[in-house]
Amino acid sequence: MKKDCVVVGHRGFRSLYPENTLISFRKAAEIGVDAIEFDVHPTKDRQIVVTHDFTVDRCSNGTGNVHDFTFDEIRKLDFGIKKDVSFAGTQVPTLEEVLDCIYSVNPNMYLLVEIKEDDDECTKQTLEICKKYNVFKNGLLLSFVTSQLQLVKKLDPTIYLQGFPYRYLDDPPAKLYGIYNKTCIWTEEATNAEIQDFHDQGIAVDICAVDNEQQFQKALTLDCDSITTNCPDLILPMMRKLS
Numbered sequence: 001m002k003k004d005c006v007v008v009g010h011r012g013f014r015s016l017y018p019e020n021t022l023i024s025f026r027k028a029a030e031i032g033v034d035a036i037e038f039d040v041h042p043t044k045d046r047q048i049v050v051t052h053d054f055t056v057d058r059c060s061n062g063t064g065n066v067h068d069f070t071f072d073e074i075r076k077l078d079f080g081i082k083k084d085v086s087f088a089g090t091q092v093p094t095l096e097e098v099l100d101c102i103y104s105v106n107p108n109m110y111l112l113v114e115i116k117e118d119d120d121e122c123t124k125q126t127l128e129i130c131k132k133y134n135v136f137k138n139g140l141l142l143s144f145v146t147s148q149l150q151l152v153k154k155l156d157p158t159i160y161l162q163g164f165p166y167r168y169l170d171d172p173p174a175k176l177y178g179i180y181n182k183t184c185i186w187t188e189e190a191t192n193a194e195i196q197d198f199h200d201q202g203i204a205v206d207i208c209a210v211d212n213e214q215q216f217q218k219a220l221t222l223d224c225d226s227i228t229t230n231c232p233d234l235i236l237p238m239m240r241k242l243s
Helices: 022-031 071-075 095-105 120-132 146-155 192-200 213-220 232-242
Strands: 006-010 035-042 048-050 110-115 139-143 161-163 182-186 204-208 226-229
Touching: 006 022, 006 204, 006 232, 022 035, 022 095, 022 232, 035 095, 035 120, 048 095, 048 120, 095 110, 095 120, 110 120, 110 146, 120 139, 120 146, 139 146, 139 182, 146 161, 182 192, 192 204, 213 232, 226 232
Parallel strands: 006 035, 006 226, 035 110, 110 139, 139 161, 161 182, 182 204, 204 226
Antiparallel strands: 035 048
């Protein structure tokens, strides 16, 4: 692990709070993660909301595809109660609300914004909002959807992009690594040989997920640039012992 290795809060602080919600992001920022990752989707009426799955089923009391709900409809769903009854009434946030929330705690927080859908208009709207907040002065855009990474590269070559190894992707185009600034490898299969290969191409490497002491001990043996965790309350104290 590099001495300046960054700790990324995955969907905020999802081990203790409902993922991709304002309380999850606020608590992650307050506990002191170096960066926060989250995911965006469009609603039926083209509002950009922050949630991970293509459907609302796992994280809310509703069912159906995110993009089939209007914004007013999806805001009526409860995105907290499945985590714990104490979070009942938690709403899905908009991208703007998430940015306001995180930056109110740490104006310099590094952000990783993940595009989930193969939707050019969603990507363009996301970029517009992020540029309004100057996100890319200290942040990046990532996606498994290679067509959207290519679109972003075309729209603005200055935006830092994170992709994934070819084996994680469906039918990746040739020479895709050429547009990557960073990639992410699953912790259980990460090796220094592969990390070095990416470094030789000028690509930084994140390891995901690092959620317990065993995974942390493995990360210590790797020359990674960042680690992504769902459990910052467990990982940050171990990181601080290293300094």
